[in-house]
Amino acid sequence: MARLLFASTNHLTCLLIVWALLATLVSAKQAESLTKEQAEQVASKLWAEKTSGIKAQLQEEVDKDEIKFGDKTMRLLVKQFGQAPTTGAALYISMHGGGNAAAHVNDQQWQNQIKLYEPEEGFYVAPRAPTNTWNLWHEAHMDDLIDRLILAYVVCKNVDPNRVYLMGYSAGGDGVFQLAPRMSDRFAAVSMMAGHPNETKADGLRNVPFALFMGGDDDAYNRNKLAEQWREELARLAKEDVGGYEHFVQIYPNMGHWMKLKDREVLPWFKKFTRQAWPKKIVWLQDDRTHSRLYWLGVDKSLAKERTKIVAEVVGQEIRVISEVSPIKLYLNDLLLDLNQPVKVKLNDQQVFEGIVPRTQAAIEASLAERMDEALTATAILEIGK
Numbered sequence: 001m002a003r004l005l006f007a008s009t010n011h012l013t014c015l016l017i018v019w020a021l022l023a024t025l026v027s028a029k030q031a032e033s034l035t036k037e038q039a040e041q042v043a044s045k046l047w048a049e050k051t052s053g054i055k056a057q058l059q060e061e062v063d064k065d066e067i068k069f070g071d072k073t074m075r076l077l078v079k080q081f082g083q084a085p086t087t088g089a090a091l092y093i094s095m096h097g098g099g100n101a102a103a104h105v106n107d108q109q110w111q112n113q114i115k116l117y118e119p120e121e122g123f124y125v126a127p128r129a130p131t132n133t134w135n136l137w138h139e140a141h142m143d144d145l146i147d148r149l150i151l152a153y154v155v156c157k158n159v160d161p162n163r164v165y166l167m168g169y170s171a172g173g174d175g176v177f178q179l180a181p182r183m184s185d186r187f188a189a190v191s192m193m194a195g196h197p198n199e200t201k202a203d204g205l206r207n208v209p210f211a212l213f214m215g216g217d218d219d220a221y222n223r224n225k226l227a228e229q230w231r232e233e234l235a236r237l238a239k240e241d242v243g244g245y246e247h248f249v250q251i252y253p254n255m256g257h258w259m260k261l262k263d264r265e266v267l268p269w270f271k272k273f274t275r276q277a278w279p280k281k282i283v284w285l286q287d288d289r290t291h292s293r294l295y296w297l298g299v300d301k302s303l304a305k306e307r308t309k310i311v312a313e314v315v316g317q318e319i320r321v322i323s324e325v326s327p328i329k330l331y332l333n334d335l336l337l338d339l340n341q342p343v344k345v346k347l348n349d350q351q352v353f354e355g356i357v358p359r360t361q362a363a364i365e366a367s368l369a370e371r372m373d374e375a376l377t378a379t380a381i382l383e384i385g386k
Contacts, residue, residue, distance in 0.1 A: 033358035036334050039379035043364050047374045051155050058152040067127070067152060069144040075128040076149075077114040082121030088160030090122030091153050092270075093146065097170030097194075100134035113169065119267050122163070123153060135198075137168060137175025140289045143183060150186060151372055161375050162275040167191040167266065170257065174198065182287040184208040185295045185376065189273040191266045194257055196221050202233050202245070203285040203309070207276045207295070209246035210234065213263035215255035227251055244281065246273075277375045278335040281313040293370050296336060296378065298329035318344045326385030331367055331378035332357055339380055347385050357382045 034042060061067050065076040084090075096113035098106035106129065113126040127149065129136035146166075153159040166187050168176040173195020180190040181204030191211035202210075212234075214227035231249040238245040248269055252259055277295075284294045290304035297312055303325045310323040312330075317337055319330060326347065332339060345353040359379040367378035 032360065034360060034379070036339070036359070036379075039334075039359040039364065042361050043368075043374075043377045043379060046361075046364055046368055047377065050368055050372065055155055058148075059156045061148075062152050062156045067145055067149045069141060069148050072130040072141045072145060074130050074145045074149070077110065077126040077128075079114060079118075079124045080122070081119050081124060084121060084158065085160075088154075088158050088163070090119065090163040090165065091150065091157075091159045092117065092119055092122055092124045092165045092167065093149065094124060094126045095137050095166075095168030095172030095175050096126060096129070097168075097172050099129075099132070099136045099171035099174070101132060103132055106132050106136070109170075113172070116169065116261070117167070117264060117267060119270075123157060123159065125149070125153075134171070135174070137172055138178035138289070142175065142179065143289055143291070146179065146183065147186070154374075160274075161373060162277060163188050164275070165189055165191070165270050167193065168195060169193040170195060178287065180208060180210060181205050181285065182289060182291060185275075185277070186373075188275040189270050191263075191270070193263050193266075194218060194223065194259065196223055197226055197230065200287065201285060202230065202237060203283050204287075204294075205234075205247075206237075206241065206244040206281065206283040207279040209248070209269075209273050211248040211266050211269060212250070213259060213266065214251045215257055215259050216251050216253045217255060218257045220257065223257075224251065241281075241283075244283075275375070278333060280315075280336075282311070284310045284312075293329075293331070295376070296331045296333070298331055298370065299325055300327070303327075317341055318346065320346045321384070322348055323385070327383050328385055330357075330382045330384065331370075331376075332380040332382060333378050343382070345382070345384055352384050353382065 065078060067074045094113055094117060096109040098109035110128045150164055154161050164187050166176055173192040176190055176192040177195055177197040177200050184204050184207055187208050189209040193213045212227060212230055214224055216224055218224045234245055234247040252262055279295060282295050282297055284297055286304060286306055286308050288306050292299055292301045292304050297310055308324045312321045314337055339357060339359055342355055343357050357380045363381040364377060364379055366381060
């Protein structure tokens with residue numbers, strides 16, 4: 001018996017050693033520096049593997065015209081227009097008005113929203129807000145539902161992730177005011193129709209073109225006056241930050257809350273834009289619903305505090321970051337700078353790094369775990385301010 005126990009113990013020890021060696025080899029493989037071409041191949045392979053694992057569930061939701069996240073369900077009305085190019089179809093997400101009303105009132109607004117706009121090409125999707133609250137489009141769950149809607153249509157309907165557009169009327173416009181700055185890296189352009197900004201600010205709109213439409217006589221809750229203030233603020237930001245804050249503002253004289261479809265002029269304006277997935281400069285101002293990543297910047301979820309701000313810019317091979325929080329993760333890709341060359345990083349005017357940041361499989365996996373967005377997949381990650 002003792003010999004058998006000894007033999008079994010030795011066998012178990014050997015197995016543990018083999019497993020440890022295998023784990024070490026896998027870890028070393030993940031940490032191995034990749035060439036640009038290898039990183040692109042690994043990223044493409046991992047994206048395909050991850051999407052194949054969730055496609056069946058996403059397809060079921062698309063087929064049923066409902067998107068689920070947690071305990072919330074967002075029903076969809078969908079129309080398709082035109083012939084999609086080889087790069088994929090456009091996606092227009094159009095949020096209805098209402099809010100703070102009985103369900104049947106919001107249902108009527110939803111049924112009307114699907115009739116308002118007719119793009120030349122793409123999927124025009126009018127979601128039904130999961131709740132009937134006044135802030136029905138910018139409750140915390142909406143960010144996750146919008147993310148999942150985009151992913152579902154990218155994976156199941158061949159939507160081009162760089163041609164996703166967000167729009168909303170009245171309470172839906174309130175949602176655009178809120179969602180667009182805090183989720184700016186999802187959209188090619190956005191448009192607010194007859195909504196109210198509440199407490200939100202325009203800072204986070206630097207890299208997403210923003211259209212604003214308002215009736216000049218739409219004075220409920222001072223919507224028309226606030227639209228004028230936003231026109232002035234967007235103009236100021238664009239002047240002070242050359243290359244940022246593209247905007248288009250139309251305030252129609254002698255028109256009230258209903259703009260008689262004049263705001264359809266946003267559709268040809270939208271066509272001019274595709275998403276800036278890797279902009280050279282980012283302005284990230286957290287909202288009351290916080291996020292742990294925006295474009296190529298990331299923070300730990302525990303550090304994602306309301307109203308905190310990070311401004312980051314790439315100049316040549318140097319990354320300059322001014323931040324109210326740390327540490328910060330830099331999600332890097334050769335689309336942003338040359339990863340074959342040394343990278344210099346300054347945090348709050350102090351140099352904190354200089355050297356090569358290797359492309360690794362582990363970085364690609366971490367990027368996709370953080371954001372299921374193929375176009376935003378980082379091939380290298382650098383943490384600063386630790």
